[in-house]
Every structure is written in C-alpha cells, then in structure tokens.
Amino acid sequence: MSIANNVNQVRQTIDAHRTDQAVTLIAVTKSVGPDVANALYAEGIRDFGENRPEGLLEKVEQLPPDAKFHFIGSLQTRKVRQIIDHVAAIHSLDRLSLAEEIDKRAQGVIDCFVQVNVSGEASKHGLEKEEVIPFIENCKQYPHVRIIGLMTMAPFTEDETVIRETFRNLRQLRDDVARHAYPHAPCTELSMGMSNDYTLAIEEGASFVRIGTVLVQ
Numbered sequence: 001m002s003i004a005n006n007v008n009q010v011r012q013t014i015d016a017h018r019t020d021q022a023v024t025l026i027a028v029t030k031s032v033g034p035d036v037a038n039a040l041y042a043e044g045i046r047d048f049g050e051n052r053p054e055g056l057l058e059k060v061e062q063l064p065p066d067a068k069f070h071f072i073g074s075l076q077t078r079k080v081r082q083i084i085d086h087v088a089a090i091h092s093l094d095r096l097s098l099a100e101e102i103d104k105r106a107q108g109v110i111d112c113f114v115q116v117n118v119s120g121e122a123s124k125h126g127l128e129k130e131e132v133i134p135f136i137e138n139c140k141q142y143p144h145v146r147i148i149g150l151m152t153m154a155p156f157t158e159d160e161t162v163i164r165e166t167f168r169n170l171r172q173l174r175d176d177v178a179r180h181a182y183p184h185a186p187c188t189e190l191s192m193g194m195s196n197d198y199t200l201a202i203e204e205g206a207s208f209v210r211i212g213t214v215l216v217q
C-alpha cells in the first residue's frame with residue numbers, strides 16, 4: 001500500500017460512516033519521520049498528531065507552515081513551554097496543574113480536550129467521568145485555556161459492544177458539559193477513534209479521529 005492509497009482509503013471510510021458531522025482526520029505521525037509526514041501532507045493532510053514534544057518540534061520544523069499539530073500524549077508540565085506556540089490543540093488535558101501551566105505559558109487561547117478515562121481501566125490516563133464537570137468548572141480561572149471537547153481511548157478489547165459503549169458514554173458526557181454552556185468550555189467536539197476503532201467512533205459522533213497505523217503502514 002502507498003501513502004496515497006492509505007489516505008484515500010481512510011477518507012472514504014470516514015465518509016461512509018459519518019452522518020452530518022464534520023470529521024477532522026488527524027494523522028498520527030509519532031512512529032514515523034518527517035519524510036512520511038511530508039508524504040501525508042502531499043496527499044492533503046494538514047492535521048498531525050504527536051505524543052512527544054521532541055517529535056512534534058521535529059515535524060514543525062520539517063513541514064510546511066500551514067501544517068497543524070495536535071498534542072495527543074500525556075504531557076509533562078515542564079514540557080508545556082516547548083510546544084505551546086506550535087500546537088493547534090492539546091488533546092490530553094487531565095489535571096489542573098497542566099491547565100495552570102498552559103495558561104501561564106500561552107500567548108493566546110489554547111484549544112484543549114479534556115481526556116477522560118471512560119472505561120475505568122487502571123492503565124488509562126484521564127479523568128474519571130464524575131470528575132469531568134467539576135474539573136471543567138475549575139478551569140474557568142485559566143483564561144488561556146478553552147475546552148473545546150472531550151477525548152478518550154477505547155479499552156483494549158475485541159468486543160465492539162464495549163468499544164461502542166465507551167464512545168457513546170463520552171458523547172453523553174460531552175452533551176452534559178455542553179448543556180452548561182460555560183463560556184470557557186463550549187465543549188462541542190469529540191476526539192475519539194484510532195486505526196482499529198475509528199468507524200465505531202465516527203458512528204458514535206467523533207469529530208476528530210486520531211489515526212496512525214493504517215495511514216503509515
């Protein structure tokens with residue numbers, strides 16, 4: 001398979017599974033070099049996902065200036081400063097100390113997704129569902145942090161029912177947050193779905209999918 005074929009295949013699959021929502025395809029380039037990222041760019045990809053500051057900065061340097069970068073991994077507070085001027089969004093906001101640091105280092109408003117551990121697996125990062133609304137209310141004190149949505153990763157299982165339920169729960173939680181109409185947290189977006197489960201995520205309302213393996217293999 002070529003990169004061009006992979007991109008076409010994924011785009012077609014996204015279109016076949018979405019209903020009325022716009023879906024932004026984020027190409028996760030954490031496991032490949034700038035050459036592959038540039039090949040994706042040549043196919044029209046403009047949104048890139050990285051989970052380490054070093055990888056993100058390397059791609060920022062080597063890609064054209066209109067490429068947008070999404071930070072999708074767990075983010076150490078002391079690394080915020082390195083990436084803050086280069087991110088379109090941070091998908092892994094999971095604690096107040098991180099919100100505070102983003103607020104302190106940002107020049108303008110930073111779009112963030114609150115990461116939620118919907119499945120409750122001990123190995124997963126993110127807030128418990130019950131913690132999300134109090135957390136978001138607390139973020140009001142950080143004017144440079146805008147919460148545009150929620151993010152999750154599905155549990156490691158083959159069971160589609162369980163995966164779908166995880167995505168559906170995130171969507172319900174997103175709707176609960178949005179109903180509050182917090183000015184600092186419009187929370188209209190859902191970042192969910194990876195190579196193995198993005199069709200389910202899109203059917204359950206994903207507006208951002210983060211796809212690595214099936215694009216770059």
Ligand SMILES: *Cc1c(COP(=O)(O)O)cnc(C)c1O
Pocket residue numbers: 028030051072073153193194195196210211212213214
């Ligand atoms: C690696 C990664 C992805 C992409 O996973 P694939 O299975 O390669 O598509 C998506 N989201 C996060 C948070 C990741 O770390």
